[in-house]
Amino acid sequence: MSYSLLNVYDWLLEAYGRQGWWPGDSPLEIMVGAVLVQNTAWKNVEKAIAHLADAALLDPHALNALDAEELAELIRPAGYYRLKAKRLGNLMRYVVEAYDGDLDAMFAVDLETLREELLAVNGIGPETADSILLYAGGLPTFVVDTYTHRILARHGWIDFEAGYYEIKDHFESALAEDVALYNEFHALLVRVGHHHCRKTPKCEGCPLEEMLPEGGRCDA
């Protein structure tokens, strides 16, 4: 008995429907959210973004002009707020200096080149970079997060020790290079993670156990 990742995608999509990600109104807002959500519940991020929106600061030049302390106070609900103020400032400085704040110009750059540029910004790691590229830029790169890792490992599809790029390759080599597919698949995995694959309780009522043929045991 075997099944492919694409089967898993189809089952999840049928069970949960389209997720409509990313929950942000503009590429810039998605970029801001991608930094603020690092190791943090999205609910907290929403409040921080609302503060920025209320102050009409959702603009690369406006954010870049803000000093770190002011920014920190505005994004406080997102947690790690002093750290994230620096990281967001680094990202905005990069966008302004390299592209004069023109996100269309930025996302017109070759995917691998742009990915390297983003990773060179202090505070932007693999997941944040990929989230920005896929969800803000519409570029075909798979996003791996803690749920993706946890769900795949618990079902025995990858080692628990697998690193970011191992997991990313696992998806990208099994799936067509399709932005809509990458977008929806990752969003569905997070959806499952939120409801059934938290750190504790370990795997209560995992829907994949119902969906998968024999072998789809969630056991960690």
Place this chain on the structure above:
DNA sequence: GACCAGGCACATC
């Protein structure tokens, strides 16, 4: 009150 959340950089061995 403890534990967790859509990471990342940095220190130390």
Place this chain on the structure above:
DNA sequence: GATGTGCATGGT
């Protein structure tokens, strides 16, 4: 190269 730690608010 592997392993450990700081960062911080808000919900369960």
